[in-house]
Amino acid sequence: MMKPWRIAGINFSHMHMGDLLRQVTEHTDCELVGICDADPKAMQPTIDALNVPADNVFTDELECVKTTKPDLVILCPPTGEHADWVERIAPLDVHLLVEKPFAASLADADRMINAMRPTGKQLIINWPARWDRAHYATWCLINDNTIGDVIEVHHYGGNRGPLYHGADKIEIEPTAEEKQNSWWYSLEAGGGSLRDYLGYGVTMGTWFNGGKKPIDVTCVTTGTKGLEVDEHSITIARYADGMSKFETRWGTFTDPWVHQPQPKCGYVVRGTHGTIASYDYAETLRVQTNERPEGYDHPIADLPAGEANGIEYTLSRLNQDLPVEGPLSPTVARIGQQIIETAIQSAAQQRTLPLIDR
Numbered sequence: 616m617m618k619p620w621r622i623a624g625i626n627f628s629h630m631h632m633g634d635l636l637r638q639v640t641e642h643t644d645c646e647l648v649g650i651c652d653a654d655p656k657a658m659q660p661t662i663d664a665l666n667v668p669a670d671n672v673f674t675d676e677l678e679c680v681k682t683t684k685p686d687l688v689i690l691c692p693p694t695g696e697h698a699d700w701v702e703r704i705a706p707l708d709v710h711l712l713v714e715k716p717f718a719a720s721l722a723d724a725d726r727m728i729n730a731m732r733p734t735g736k737q738l739i740i741n742w743p744a745r746w747d748r749a750h751y752a753t754w755c756l757i758n759d760n761t762i763g764d765v766i767e768v769h770h771y772g773g774n775r776g777p778l779y780h781g782a783d784k785i786e787i788e789p790t791a792e793e794k795q796n797s798w799w800y801s802l803e804a805g806g807g808s809l810r811d812y813l814g815y816g817v818t819m820g821t822w823f824n825g826g827k828k829p830i831d832v833t834c835v836t837t838g839t840k841g842l843e844v845d846e847h848s849i850t851i852a853r854y855a856d857g858m859s860k861f862e863t864r865w866g867t868f869t870d871p872w873v874h875q876p877q878p879k880c881g882y883v884v885r886g887t888h889g890t891i892a893s894y895d896y897a898e899t900l901r902v903q904t905n906e907r908p909e910g911y912d913h914p915i916a917d918l919p920a921g922e923a924n925g926i927e928y929t930l931s932r933l934n935q936d937l938p939v940e941g942p943l944s945p946t947v948a949r950i951g952q953q954i955i956e957t958a959i960q961s962a963a964q965q966r967t968l969p970l971i972d973r
Contacts, residue, residue: 620930621685623649625676626700627657628798629691630777631714631743633664636689638926640665645930649683651676680707687712687929693798694805698723698730701738705730712739712929716814717948719805721956721971728945737933741925742942744772744815744895751922752900752915753884753893754941757823761904762886765824766857769883770816773808773864774871776846791841800842807844808865809836813958816861816882817852818942818951823884828950829854833967834958850958857885871895 622645624636639647647665651673652658658672673679680688687710692700697718701711711731717740718724731738744750757765777799778789789797798804799811821827829852836845846865851858862878871880872895881894889904891913900913917923921931925943932939941947957971 620645620687620933621648621683622646622687622689622926623651623679623683623685624661624689624691625651625679625704626690626692626696627652627654627661628693628696629714631741632689632691633661635691635712635714635741635926636661636665638924639689642926642930644934645687645926647671648685649673649679651679676704677707680704680709685709687933690714693801694810695719695723695798695801695803697805698726701727702730705734705736708734708736710736710739710929710933712741712925715740715742715818716805716810716955717818717945717952719810721949721952721973724945724949724952728949731945737939738945739925739929739939739943740818740945740948741929742815742818742948743925744819745928745942746918746922746924747895748915748918749893749895749897749900750819750882751918752913753882753891754822756891756900756902756913757884757886761902762884762889762891764856764887765827765884766854766887767883767885768816768820768823768859768861769885770820770859770861770881771864771878772812772815772862772880773867774880775867775869776865777811779870794842800844802843807836807838807848808846808863809834809848809850809958809962810844810955811865812863813848813850813861813955814948814951816863817850817954818948819882820852820859820861821947821950821954822941823882824854824859826947826950827854827856829859829954829970831967831969832954832957832961834961835965836962845962848958848962850954850961852954 799806834850836848838846850861867876892901903910
């Protein structure tokens, strides 16, 4: 019988916390032992939805961990605070699952990695795109050498905006004041469409291309007057064997999980011997190969057992004493962070920059 895992959720700044905790309560091999946020109101929807007992609710993170003794802590703070929170919780002898993006900067990502290194515990970066069956099927085809070596990854990612939906994708209509007061629209807190969605594109893209790093990066951004963060960005990454493009957008015509907007959200991958079009939530892939240049629809299978979502996958790896792999691993996610860091500075300086590594 597999070990029952004790899990706590700390900091509800990212709306994905509710989704992750629901995954915990639906899993047969773990128990939600505590939730914590300095603002009790931030936890109330989750308390109501998941019937969390009052004894399992905390407003002090250290008290939460010391009292409930979790094996794994889920962290969902603002992006700009990821490193601070990891450094705070890492010494408490727990594995840490941090909701995407990795960090606000490469330096912060390295702080997170360094904080976890002496603990012997795992740092896991949860990228929800990893659990999209279409994108996993794309990686499988790439891994099977269906399209040869990957030389281009094109990504379009976004939604109507981060305040237009809460946990479980419940739709909300934000006011201008709510945007001004939200960390999502704060540069210091790590807000902006680039920081929100470029990580998806470049981290999944790095997974698709086998861990290659670009030579240089060019990025341009734009946004709404009165907001200090971008709502639209385009990043071009030049590699030794090709060039890839990653576009982020807050303000898509529709949310892709309701109706795919145009352009469609997802990935188009070109290899030396074929192409794959993998759109978010799609039921089939569109594939071209040398043998079938006219293209064909490739069926999408269910995700492997134990990999339906971030919680399932993490516990499956921990049960087997194996490190997480792919986009969830700090190694792959750090390459993505390098590209993000370079893109941010490229946009600010309005010029192409060599890939940053420090």
